[in-house]
Amino acid sequence: MKIRRKSDIQSSEITPEPIFRGRRKWIAAAAAVGAASAIPIARLFDDAPAVHAAARLGPLKTSRFSTSEPRTTYEAVTMYNNFYEFGFEKDEPARNAHTLRTRPWTITIDGEVKKQRTFDIDQLLKLAPLEERVYRLRCVEAWSMVVPWIGYPLSALIKQTEPTGNAKFVQFTTLHDPQQMPGQRVPLLDWPYVEGLRLDEAMHPLTLLTLGLYGEVLPNQNGAPVRVVVPWKYGFKSPKSIVRIRLTEKQPKTTWNQTAPTEYGFYSNVNPTLDHPWSQAKERRIGEFLKRQTLMFNGYADEVGALYAGMNLKKFF
Numbered sequence: 001m002k003i004r005r006k007s008d009i010q011s012s013e014i015t016p017e018p019i020f021r022g023r024r025k026w027i028a029a030a031a032a033v034g035a036a037s038a039i040p041i042a043r044l045f046d047d048a049p050a051v052h053a054a055a056r057l058g059p060l061k062t063s064r065f066s067t068s069e070p071r072t073t074y075e076a077v078t079m080y081n082n083f084y085e086f087g088f089e090k091d092e093p094a095r096n097a098h099t100l101r102t103r104p105w106t107i108t109i110d111g112e113v114k115k116q117r118t119f120d121i122d123q124l125l126k127l128a129p130l131e132e133r134v135y136r137l138r139c140v141e142a143w144s145m146v147v148p149w150i151g152y153p154l155s156a157l158i159k160q161t162e163p164t165g166n167a168k169f170v171q172f173t174t175l176h177d178p179q180q181m182p183g184q185r186v187p188l189l190d191w192p193y194v195e196g197l198r199l200d201e202a203m204h205p206l207t208l209l210t211l212g213l214y215g216e217v218l219p220n221q222n223g224a225p226v227r228v229v230v231p232w233k234y235g236f237k238s239p240k241s242i243v244r245i246r247l248t249e250k251q252p253k254t255t256w257n258q259t260a261p262t263e264y265g266f267y268s269n270v271n272p273t274l275d276h277p278w279s280q281a282k283e284r285r286i287g288e289f290l291k292r293q294t295l296m297f298n299g300y301a302d303e304v305g306a307l308y309a310g311m312n313l314k315k316f317f
């Protein structure tokens, strides 16, 4: 086996306590809405050809920020997901997210801006040149992937709104529609999913407004039609299927920080020296057998270290 078998991992080992307790409720709800049957986990790692049904995106600029490390297979990237709006198990988003309607879709940017704007998905696809960005994604569950995302810097979008001098933070909000997102029928998180960044983190060139992966529009389970990817932070700081971006003066509420504040800080920069509360020193790259050392800021320290100069990263975890 290339990853620990499910039976080797206690859910309580990797799942915050409130979620662990809510899991049973989800299982009952999923049964009630008739979620499809399981994809054998072995399917994720075999060499079967990928089913590419999605629209292709292009032309794509290459990026100096891309890693040359081997890419995780399309199958694993699209069938091993965290998207609690569609279930708890890694294979559930791929099976359940077909109920998400990704058109029409708009994102509204409001709050501390001079020009409040709403963009539909076709405008977003044309707002700036699309780039392929091959990034490492590191999850607090101590696995990682390498994903060829498609998008452009989030800063290109935020600049359109002319932030006011009071804007210090950015909050992202995922769609809230329990009809389309069966997980939202269970109050295990305080829906909708919200995440946040400091404004300088959001404006950093690595922070990607993401519209696709592997040359195609985003599959629903990966956060279609538009999400954010912040590669030096743990994966949960990369919110999926977003409809609103709000600029704020005060640090905004974020879902995981509210759910388990001692485990999930606002910053959540990848940091191998800080437990979470389980060790974050090593990670398993999906598809590899041996664990590898986790790097500070997920290997992006040269690019983002200056954002945190002089900050106590133990306190601001």
Ligand code: MTE
Binding pocket: 077, 080, 081, 082, 083, 084, 085, 137, 138, 139, 140, 174, 193, 221, 222, 223, 234, 235, 236, 237, 238, 239, 240, 241
């Ligand atoms: N966004 C929403 N709305 N809901 C979620 O449950 N899970 C997060 C993040 N964004 C999540 C989310 C977590 S824990 C991870 S690791 C990444 O999405 C996974 O992204 P991927 O499935 O595209 O690899």
